[in-house]
Amino acid sequence: MDELKEVIKNYVSNEYLEPDSDPIDYDTPLISGGIVDSFSMVSLKRFLENKYHIQIPDDKATPEAFDSVNKIAELVKEFVKG
Amino acid sequence: MSNFGDYEDRIRNFSWSLSEQELGYQPGQPINIGAYCSDRICQQGKGDKIALIWEGFSGEKKTYTYNDLRRYSNTFARFLTDSGLKAGDRVCLFMDRMPELYIGFVGILKTGAIAQPLFSAFGEDSLFVRLENAQTSAIFTQKKHVSKVRKIREKLPHLQHIFIVDYDGKSPLQDREEAFSMEGLGGVEDYDVYPTYAESPSVLHYTSGTTGMPKGVQHVHYSLISQYLTAKWVLDLRDDDIYWCTADPGWVTGTSYGIIAPFALGVTQCVLDSGFSAEAWYKFIEKNKVTVWYSAPTAIRSLMKAGDEIIKKFDLSCLRHLASVGEPLNPEAVNWSIRVFGKPFHDTYWQTETGCILITNFPGLPVKPGSMGRPFPGITATVLNPNTHEPYPQPGKIGLIGIKPGWPSMMRGYWQNEEAYKNKFRNGWYLTGDRARLDSDGYFWFVGRDDDIINTGGHLVSPFEVESALLEHLAVAESAVVSKPDPINMEVVKAFVTLKPGYSPSKDMELDIMNFIRKKLSPLAMPQEIEFVELLPKTRSGKIMRRILHAKEWGEDIGDTSTLENE
Numbered sequence: 001m002d003e004l005k006e007v008i009k010n011y012v013s014n015e016y017l018e019p020d021s022d023p024i025d026y027d028t029p030l031i032s033g034g035i036v037d038s039f040s041m042v043s044l045k046r047f048l049e050n051k052y053h054i055q056i057p058d059d060k061a062t063p064e065a066f067d068s069v070n071k072i073a074e075l076v077k078e079f080v081k082g
Numbered sequence: 083m084s085n086f087g088d089y090e091d092r093i094r095n096f097s098w099s100l101s102e103q104e105l106g107y108q109p110g111q112p113i114n115i116g117a118y119c120s121d122r123i124c125q126q127g128k129g130d131k132i133a134l135i136w137e138g139f140s141g142e143k144k145t146y147t148y149n150d151l152r153r154y155s156n157t158f159a160r161f162l163t164d165s166g167l168k169a170g171d172r173v174c175l176f177m178d179r180m181p182e183l184y185i186g187f188v189g190i191l192k193t194g195a196i197a198q199p200l201f202s203a204f205g206e207d208s209l210f211v212r213l214e215n216a217q218t219s220a221i222f223t224q225k226k227h228v229s230k231v232r233k234i235r236e237k238l239p240h241l242q243h244i245f246i247v248d249y250d251g252k253s254p255l256q257d258r259e260e261a262f263s264m265e266g267l268g269g270v271e272d273y274d275v276y277p278t279y280a281e282s283p284s285v286l287h288y289t290s291g292t293t294g295m296p297k298g299v300q301h302v303h304y305s306l307i308s309q310y311l312t313a314k315w316v317l318d319l320r321d322d323d324i325y326w327c328t329a330d331p332g333w334v335t336g337t338s339y340g341i342i343a344p345f346a347l348g349v350t351q352c353v354l355d356s357g358f359s360a361e362a363w364y365k366f367i368e369k370n371k372v373t374v375w376y377s378a379p380t381a382i383r384s385l386m387k388a389g390d391e392i393i394k395k396f397d398l399s400c401l402r403h404l405a406s407v408g409e410p411l412n413p414e415a416v417n418w419s420i421r422v423f424g425k426p427f428h429d430t431y432w433q434t435e436t437g438c439i440l441i442t443n444f445p446g447l448p449v450k451p452g453s454m455g456r457p458f459p460g461i462t463a464t465v466l467n468p469n470t471h472e473p474y475p476q477p478g479k480i481g482l483i484g485i486k487p488g489w490p491s492m493m494r495g496y497w498q499n500e501e502a503y504k505n506k507f508r509n510g511w512y513l514t515g516d517r518a519r520l521d522s523d524g525y526f527w528f529v530g531r532d533d534d535i536i537n538t539g540g541h542l543v544s545p546f547e548v549e550s551a552l553l554e555h556l557a558v559a560e561s562a563v564v565s566k567p568d569p570i571n572m573e574v575v576k577a578f579v580t581l582k583p584g585y586s587p588s589k590d591m592e593l594d595i596m597n598f599i600r601k602k603l604s605p606l607a608m609p610q611e612i613e614f615v616e617l618l619p620k621t622r623s624g625k626i627m628r629r630i631l632h633a634k635e636w637g638e639d640i641g642d643t644s645t646l647e648n649e
Contacts, residue, residue, distance in 0.1 A: 015597060018226050034139060036357075039539070039600075039610075040608070042610050046593050050593060062388075064360075
């Protein structure tokens with residue numbers, strides 16, 4: 001689980017944070033905090049789907065479910081087999 | 083009883099001088115939006131009234147009275163003047179929805195400079211073309227966004243000042259950068275507002291064009307006259323209202339109705355600097371006792387998606403009037419709002435170029451769910467035959483929405499692009515680029531765009547701009563960008579791409595291209611889907627036929643393909 005969280009945190013940090021932004025942790029609000037907006041969420045979802053060979057249904061990909069690394073990790077875990 | 087009252091009465095007795103009189107404006111005398119939004123309200127004895135309630139995503143809250151707005155906007159103005167900025171200079175605001183964005187806008191106008199707000203999610207390319215085109219002299223930004231400015235400043239010789247509003251000293255300031263702390267400097271009691279006149283430029287908003295790069299829409303201080311009155315009559319704003327406009331001031335709604343109109347009316351408005359969350363939004367309405375709420379169909383559909391159960395957790399009985407802007411409001415959304423809030427969202431139709439609401443469902447009058455409504459008094463709107471540019475004599479025909487020029491907030495031009503401006507007029511009508519039909523009651527019904535521009539979540543995206551950026555990706559040989567239907571955003575961007583030799587389509591390639599566009603242009607412009615193809619449909623002269631791809635996405639007839647090269 002921690003490895004999954006690190007992968008998500010690193011991806012968000014590298015892709016969505018500007019260089020001078022404050023670093024994020026597992027609980028940093030991503031959507032409500034304005035780091036990832038609803039349009040960018042599509043690319044984050046696509047990354048998770050590619051990386052873990054899963055399909056996250058649109059009705060599960062809500063702003064609330066993507067609002068922190070912890071929440072995203074929980075969501076991904078639901079769909080990763082085994 | 084609404085502020086608006088009876089439609090026929092208002093039409094019969096209308097003159098824009100009604101607004102001039104209420105604002106105490108005498109034609110020919112100076113008019114400065116910044117002063118009207120702050121100094122004038124204080125002169126009316128409302129200095130202690132709250133102008134702005136601001137809340138950050140973590141719950142941090144700040145409030146500013148009209149006296150604070152007056153003094154801190156003076157701080158901005160004094161700082162700009164002392165920095166050598168002059169009337170007519172373009173001063174950009176490139177930041178999140180911080181208090182400094184709202185107050186700074188007012189301060190810039192007080193100096194006679196032109197405010198140029200830009201959406202803080204813009205990538206470096208989007209930022210560059212807009213700053214270069216406007217030859218912007220100064221930019222206010224935050225430390226989290228300054229890296230984007232640093233990447234392009236060498237190519238911007240006119241950009242002499244980069245002001246960072248939240249500089250914390252942790253890393254050194256670089257070339258042309260300076261810290262600016264509004265509250266650190268304190269409120270400035272007196273500032274001689276620059277005497278702008280009706281036709282003095284005020285705001286420069288950039289909008290997407292079909293075939294060229296973004297165009298700077300020039301507005302003037304006289305726009306206040308129609309922004310004030312439309313806010314009073316359409317948004318039904320009253321002295322005791324708590325108003326929430328959810329639009330970002332990077333877009334015209336966020337300035338015309340998120341800064342200028344509410345402040346000029348002396349209303350208390352609130353701002354939530356946070357990403358979308360249904361729970362956070364409802365909580366914000368309940369906590370601040372919002373009475374008038376101006377939002378967008380995309381947000382409304384997202385709230386619908388979040389379900390009705392969540393609404394029951396909040397007391398939203400404070401809501402008195404609801405309005406929407408940005409894209410057509412579907413009847414389901416209107417009916418949903420009647421069911422869950424006990425009142426309808428009122429659609430309002432207007433554009434960056436028009437500066438104010440033109441067509442709307444008026445408060446206190448029957449709403450036709452799904453319709454755009456009727457023209458505001460003083461606005462002559464019609465449906466034009468696209469071939470002759472003459473109004474259709476009978477209702478029911480689909481044509482172009484045309485508006486007779488002449489209302490106070492009509493754009494005065496596109497920045498350094500006279501030709502594009504002239505092309506917006508035919509036969510004495512301003513062409514909106516939108517198609518609609520009129521019904522026998524005089525209500526307009528939106529049909530679609532008359533060009534390739536993509537309206538995603540209420541924001542216009544130029545396919546040309548996205549295609550140009552796509553070609554900068556190492557792997558992309560050619561591309562065509564169209565809209566595809568989306569249940570929440572109405573439309574989203576889709577790209578058809580051919581790859582250069584040596585590159586293969588893959589999911590990772592798709593994601594790489596998506597992120598490339600997101601960072602270069604903006605999240606809005608990022609294709610939500612990329613389809614890799616061997617060939618793009620082209621005419622025999624080599625022009626990509628976007629309309630064929632568009633028709634396929636929308637399940638429409640692809641029409642005449644006789645000029646198709648690879649048929």
